[in-house]
Amino acid sequence: MTTVLSLRGHPLSRPRILLSLAAVLFAVHLPFLHLLLRGPAPVKAAAPFHDEFERASLGENYWSNGGQWRIASGQVYSPGVGNNPLWLLMRLHARSEGADGDLKFEAFGDGRNHATGYVFIFGGWHNRETKIAKLDEHAPTQEDLRKALASAARPPPRTVQGIDRMVEAVREPIAAWSARRDLTRLEAGTYYDEGTPLTVTRTDLRVERARTYHMVITRKGRLVRWEMDGKLVLELDDPAPFRPESHDRFGFSSWQNDTYFDNLKIEAP
Structure with a gap:
């Protein structure tokens, strides 16, 4: 069975409504379009x-x-x-x-x-x-990051019950593995990139x-x-x-x- 969705006959399909809706969407997204298209900041001075x-x-x-x-x-x-x-x-x-x-x-x-x-x-x-x-x-220093990753890589045992125990049984090994990976990258000098x-x-x-x-x-x-x-x-x-x-x-x-x-x-x- 094939189902086809159509706006035919729907109030939103009227040209006047569609035009108004398009104008509203354009106005809402105008600031983001400006950010995207404005280019680099102008230059009006030079060194020295x-x-x-x-x-x-x-x-x-x-x-x-x-x-x-x-x-x-x-x-x-x-x-x-x-x-x-x-x-x-x-x-x-x-x-x-x-x-x-x-x-x-x-x-x-x-x-x-x-x-x-x-x-x-x-x-x-x-x-x-x-x-x-x-x-x-508010970013951490390299030493603070190292301590946080080392702690997350080997989390201390915790006592949790019920659904929390099930969630932690899945979350904790993944978080520890991720922390160990990042700690290895940090020690190898490959953790930081230009946007870090x-x-x-x-x-x-x-x-x-x-x-x-x-x-x-x-x-x-x-x-x-x-x-x-x-x-x-x-x-x-x-x-x-x-x-x-x-x-x-x-x-x-x-x-x-x-x-x-x-x-x-x-x-x-």
Whole structure:
């Protein structure tokens, strides 16, 4: 027996209804079509680049999709923009007024979206952590990942009853096998690819309110190096560095604190 489904005679088959439905679907998907077709962020500056921000407005070299970024007293002012970076429209010194620290900027992103490159966070999470984060500031460090996988690979015995016991009898061996496989890949150096988040972290640094810091970021091959006032803060050895054609932008950022940036200088290696 053959069954044929047809909308003939159905109210949705009327041209006026179909046209309205198509218009609604197009409107709903328009933002996604825009993301797909918009292409890379524009370029309006070139290295070497130097900006002291001694003017009234940011000008055409900068762009942001959120937050009231502006120039105040010769500095870039970020009034707690909630991770909406101010991107410099170019391929590739700061202070915080908040008691909780959280100085933040991004390098080698896509020029449009937060956390698309390396995020540099000084005194984040109520002035407790300083880190370089690739793609995700909440991602584990390599050592934390190793410990988590080792624990999952050899889970301690648990007492479960009923249906939970049946579920765990199937789930646990698969999860343990997957963890052992990932642990082997991690030790062999094949776990990370370009899209795998990674962080390096330290917890002994604190942002001093209203103090001005001079930051220097250097990237050479796999190594991303962050220096502050002439001293090393962190180094990230990225096993799978970004391709330069899609990760080549710099942006100022912040979370909830008022932050000021000044004297930006970018040079090609």
